[in-house]
Amino acid sequence: MGPTDLLQLLDRVQPRRVRAIENLLRGRRTVSTLYWGQRYQLLPLLNLAKQLDRGALDAAAQQVVHQGLATWDINQERLVLTPAGLSKQRADHYFVPQTADCWPTIDLIAVRQRILLAVQVASQFSHQAGHYLPLTTDMATRQFVRHWFHQVKNDQLGPQVLTALMTSLDKLDPVVATVMTAQFTGYQQAGQTLGQLALAYQRTEWEIQLMQFEGLAQIMGDAKEPTNPFNSLLQPLWQTPVSRSAQITLNTVKQGQTLAQIAGERRVKVSTVREHLLEAAIMLPLADFPYDRLLSPAARSQFKAVVSGPVDDWQYTGLPEALQRQYEFFYFRLYAIWVGKRGALHD
Amino acid sequence: MHYMTNEALTTSLQRVFGYRKFRPGQQAALEALEAGQDSLAILPTGAGKTLIYQLYGYRHAGCTVIVSPLLSLMADQVDRMRLTGFRCSAALTSQTSYADRQTILTQLDQLQFLFLSPEMLAQPKMLAQIKQLTISLLVVDEAHCIVQWGPDFRPEYLLLGAIKEKLGNPLTLMLTATAGKATRQEIAKQLRSRPTVVTESVNRANIFLDVDRVNDEGEKKARLQTLVGQLRGPGVVYFSSKQLATDTAEWLQATAGVKAAAYHAGLSGEDRFKIQQQFMSGEIDLICATSAFGMGIDKNDIRYVIHYHLPGDLESYAQEIGRAGRDGQPSVAILLYAPGDEQLPLALGQANRPDEDEIARYYAQPTKFDDTEPTVHLLAFYRQHGISQAAVQELFVKRERERNRALAGMVAYAREDHCLRQRWLAAFDEQAPEHSEGCCSPQNQPLAIDRLGLERQTPTQENGGPVDWQTQLARLF
Numbered sequence: 001m002g003p004t005d006l007l008q009l010l011d012r013v014q015p016r017r018v019r020a021i022e023n024l025l026r027g028r029r030t031v032s033t034l035y036w037g038q039r040y041q042l043l044p045l046l047n048l049a050k051q052l053d054r055g056a057l058d059a060a061a062q063q064v065v066h067q068g069l070a071t072w073d074i075n076q077e078r079l080v081l082t083p084a085g086l087s088k089q090r091a092d093h094y095f096v097p098q099t100a101d102c103w104p105t106i107d108l109i110a111v112r113q114r115i116l117l118a119v120q121v122a123s124q125f126s127h128q129a130g131h132y133l134p135l136t137t138d139m140a141t142r143q144f145v146r147h148w149f150h151q152v153k154n155d156q157l158g159p160q161v162l163t164a165l166m167t168s169l170d171k172l173d174p175v176v177a178t179v180m181t182a183q184f185t186g187y188q189q190a191g192q193t194l195g196q197l198a199l200a201y202q203r204t205e206w207e208i209q210l211m212q213f214e215g216l217a218q219i220m221g222d223a224k225e226p227t228n229p230f231n232s233l234l235q236p237l238w239q240t241p242v243s244r245s246a247q248i249t250l251n252t253v254k255q256g257q258t259l260a261q262i263a264g265e266r267r268v269k270v271s272t273v274r275e276h277l278l279e280a281a282i283m284l285p286l287a288d289f290p291y292d293r294l295l296s297p298a299a300r301s302q303f304k305a306v307v308s309g310p311v312d313d314w315q316y317t318g319l320p321e322a323l324q325r326q327y328e329f330f331y332f333r334l335y336a337i338w339v340g341k342r343g344a345l346h347d
Numbered sequence: 348m349h350y351m352t353n354e355a356l357t358t359s360l361q362r363v364f365g366y367r368k369f370r371p372g373q374q375a376a377l378e379a380l381e382a383g384q385d386s387l388a389i390l391p392t393g394a395g396k397t398l399i400y401q402l403y404g405y406r407h408a409g410c411t412v413i414v415s416p417l418l419s420l421m422a423d424q425v426d427r428m429r430l431t432g433f434r435c436s437a438a439l440t441s442q443t444s445y446a447d448r449q450t451i452l453t454q455l456d457q458l459q460f461l462f463l464s465p466e467m468l469a470q471p472k473m474l475a476q477i478k479q480l481t482i483s484l485l486v487v488d489e490a491h492c493i494v495q496w497g498p499d500f501r502p503e504y505l506l507l508g509a510i511k512e513k514l515g516n517p518l519t520l521m522l523t524a525t526a527g528k529a530t531r532q533e534i535a536k537q538l539r540s541r542p543t544v545v546t547e548s549v550n551r552a553n554i555f556l557d558v559d560r561v562n563d564e565g566e567k568k569a570r571l572q573t574l575v576g577q578l579r580g581p582g583v584v585y586f587s588s589k590q591l592a593t594d595t596a597e598w599l600q601a602t603a604g605v606k607a608a609a610y611h612a613g614l615s616g617e618d619r620f621k622i623q624q625q626f627m628s629g630e631i632d633l634i635c636a637t638s639a640f641g642m643g644i645d646k647n648d649i650r651y652v653i654h655y656h657l658p659g660d661l662e663s664y665a666q667e668i669g670r671a672g673r674d675g676q677p678s679v680a681i682l683l684y685a686p687g688d689e690q691l692p693l694a695l696g697q698a699n700r701p702d703e704d705e706i707a708r709y710y711a712q713p714t715k716f717d718d719t720e721p722t723v724h725l726l727a728f729y730r731q732h733g734i735s736q737a738a739v740q741e742l743f744v745k746r747e748r749e750r751n752r753a754l755a756g757m758v759a760y761a762r763e764d765h766c767l768r769q770r771w772l773a774a775f776d777e778q779a780p781e782h783s784e785g786c787c788s789p790q791n792q793p794l795a796i797d798r799l800g801l802e803r804q805t806p807t808q809e810n811g812g813p814v815d816w817q818t819q820l821a822r823l824f
C-alpha cells in the first residue's frame with residue numbers, strides 16, 4: 001500500500017492511528033483494532049489485506065508526511081491531513097466503492113478465490129477444453145468448486161454463468177466491470193495481474209483490489225437469487241460481522257444472564273466475556289445491542305458529567321479516580337461506543 | 348490398481364505418455380532403478396527428468412517421495428502431475444496452509460507422489476509419518492542444490508543422507524541438469540549413495556554463446572534495452588534482485604516496445620500463474636526473472652536468455668541458459684559483463700556467512716542470539732546437530748574457498764577471448780567441438796544478431812485493439 005492509498009484513509013479533523021489501520025487491514029481482530037476501525041468508519045476494510053507485514057504502512061506514512069500532506073501528533077502515532085492533503089485526497093479521484101457497507105458480512109477473500117476458479121472451470125467447460133491447468137488455490141476452494149461444478153454442470157452452464165456475470169457487472173461502474181472481466185482466467189485468456197491492471201488503468205494496485213471487492217460484493221448479492229448459477233457456490237460465504245463466540249455471549253446476555261454467570265458457564269474469563277460484548281457493540285447497529293441492560297442511566301450521566309471534547313480524545317485514565325474505581329474500562333469504552341454511534345446517527 | 352513391473356519400459360511409456368521412444372538418458376536411468384540401483388541422472392533442462400520418476404512411480408506400488416528445493420513451485424509441479432493424469436499427488440511445504448496440511452496428512456497412505464521440501468522432511472514429526480509409508484522411490488530433485496545451497500543457505504540439505512538412512516535406505520534417484528565431477532562426488536557423498544551415473548552432454552549446440560562487455564551499469568542498461576528491442580522473443584532476462592527485475596520489466600515495457608513482466612518469489616500464486624500463462628500464450632514476450640525462480644518457467648521456444656548480473660558459478664549459468672531453445676531451434680545466451688561485476692556474487696556469498704569471530708561468540712553464548720537471523724539460524728542448526736565450533740569454522744573456510752573457485756570459473760568465462768563453449772564445457776570435463784562462426788562470440792567480438800537469424804520481426808498488427816468488457820466476457824463462454 002502506497003501513500004496515495006493511505007491518504008484516502010486519513011481525515012482532516014480526526015487524527016488516525018496508522019497502526020490501527022494496519023491491524024485492521026491485516027485482520028487483527030482485537031477490540032482495540034475494531035474500535036478504532038469503527039471510529040474511523042473503515043471497518044469494511046477489516047481483513048482485506050492479510051498478506052501485509054507488520055509495519056507495512058510505515059513507509060507510506062513517512063511519505064505523506066514528507067510530502068506535506070499529513071502531520072503526526074506528538075507521539076508519532078496518529079496522522080491528520082493538512083489542507084494540502086485534503087485537496088490532494090479530493091483531487092486524486094480515487095475509487096470509492098458503493099457496496100462497502102456489506103463487506104463485513106461477506107468473506108470476500110474466499111469469494112474471490114471461488115469466483116475466479118469457477119469462472120475458469122465454466123469457461124473451459126463451455127469451450128469443451130478438457131486439459132488445462134487450474135488456477136493456484138487452496139485445496140478447500142478447489143474441492144468446493146469441483147463439487148459445485150458437478151452440481152451445476154449442464155449444456156447451458158456457459159450461457160448461464162455469462163448471463164449472471166453480465167447482469168451483475170452491468171450494475172457497476174464500467175471501469176469496475178472492465179477490471180473484473182480482465183482479471184478472469186479462462187479459455188484463451190490468462191487473465192491480468194493486479195500490477196498489470198494498475199498500470200493499464202493508471203490506478204494503484206490497492207484501488208484495483210477495491211474495485212474487485214466491489215464487483216465481488218455485487219456478484220455475491222445477486223447470487224442470493226436461487227436461480228443464479230453461483231447460488232450454492234457463494235451462499236455459505238455470508239458471515240455475521242460478529243465472531244461466533246461473541247455472538248453466543250451476546251445472545252446469553254440478551255437472555256438476562258450476568259457476565260459472571262456467562263463466564264462461569266462458558267469457562268472463560270470475565271474479561272473475555274467483556275471483549276466479546278465490546279466486539280458485538282462495535283460491529284452491530286445501535287439497536288441490535290442491549291446497551292440498556294449493560295449501561296445503567298446512572299453510569300451514563302456520571303460519565304457524561306466528566307468527559308468533554310471529541311470522543312476520540314477521551315481517556316479512561318483521565319477520569320476522576322473515584323469513577324475509575326466504580327466503573328472498569330469496559331463500561332467506559334461501551335459508553336464511548338454508544339455515544340459515538342448515536343452521534344453518527346444524528347449527523 | 349495393479350502394477351506393471353514386468354511390462355517392458357517402452358510399453359509403459361506408450362501406455363502412460365503415448366510416446367514410442369525415450370529421450371536420451373531416460374531409459375538408462377530407469378533401467379538402473381529397475382535393477383535396484385540408485386541413479387544420478389544429469390540431464391539437460393527439458394530432457395524430461397520428471398518422466399523418469401513418473402514412470403517408475405507408475406510401475407511400482409508405494410509412494411514416490413520427491414524432495415524439491417523450490418517451495419513456491421511445488422504446487423505448480425503437483426498441478427502438472429495431476430494434468431498428466433497422476434491425480435494422487437500432493438505437496439507439503441512451509442507454505443502449505445494448516446488446513447491443507449491436515450487434509451494431506453490424513454490421506455498420506457493413498458498418495459502416489461508426495462513433494463516435500465528438505466526442511467519439511469527434516470522435521471522429526473513429519474519424518475516419523477513418512478517412515479510409515481511404503482516408499483518405492485526417493486527422488487532428490489535439483490540435487491546440485493545440496494552443494495550450491497547446502498552448507499550456507501539451506502543446511503537441511505545436509506541431513507538428507509541421514510534421513511535417507513532413517514527411511515531405511517529406499518531406492519534413490521538424484522536429478523540435476525548440470526554437475527561437474529566434483530559436484531557429482533559431493534552429491535553421492537552427501538546422500539551416502541553409490542549411484543549409477545547417467546549423463547548426457549551439457550552442451551547445447553543450438554544455443555549461441557555471447558558475452559557482451561560493457562563499461563558500467565549505465566552502459567549495461569542501455570545495451571539491455573537495445574538487445575531486447577532487436578532480438579526475437581520470447582526471452583528471459585535474469586537478475587539477482589527482485590526489485591531490479593520488477594523495475595526493469597516495467598522500464599523495458601515502456602521503452603523497448605516489448606511486453607514484459609517480472610517473475611519471482613515475491614509474487615502471489617495467482618500472479619505467477621497468470622504470468623506463466625501469458626508467457627506460454629505469447630501475450631508476454633519477455634520475462635524478467637530472479638535466478639532461482641527461472642526454474643519454474645516451462646516453455647520450449649525461448650529464443651534468448653540474457654544475464655544482467657554475473658551468476659556465482661558456471662553450473663548455475665548452465666542451468667539458466669538451458670531454458671533457451673528447448674525446441675532445438677537457434678537461440679542465444681548473452682552475458683552482460685562490466686568490470687567489477689564479480690563483486691555482487693562475492694558480497695552475496697559473504698552476507699550469509701558468519702566469520703570466525705561471530706562463530707566463536709555464538710558458540711560461547713548460543714542463547715543470546717536471535718535465531719530468526721539467517722546467520723544465527725545456520726549456526727544454531729550446526730550446533731544442534733552436534734557439530735563443533737572448530738568443525739564449523741573449517742566448514743565455512745572450505746566453503747568460501749569453493750565459492751571463490753567457482754566464481755573464478757565464471758569470471759574466466761566472462762573474460763574469455765577465444766571460445767566460450769570450450770571454456771564452459773571444460774568446467775564439466777567435456778571437450779567442446781571445434782570453434783566455428785556459429786559457436787560463440789566472446790567479449791572481444793560483437794554479436795551479430797542478423798547472422799544468427801534472431802532479429803526481431805516487425806510486430807504483427809494487434810488484433811483489433813482493446814474490446815469492451817461485454818465482448819471480452821462473452822468470449823470466455
Ligand SMILES: [Zn+2]
Binds near residue numbers: 767768782786787788
Ligand atoms: Zn566458440
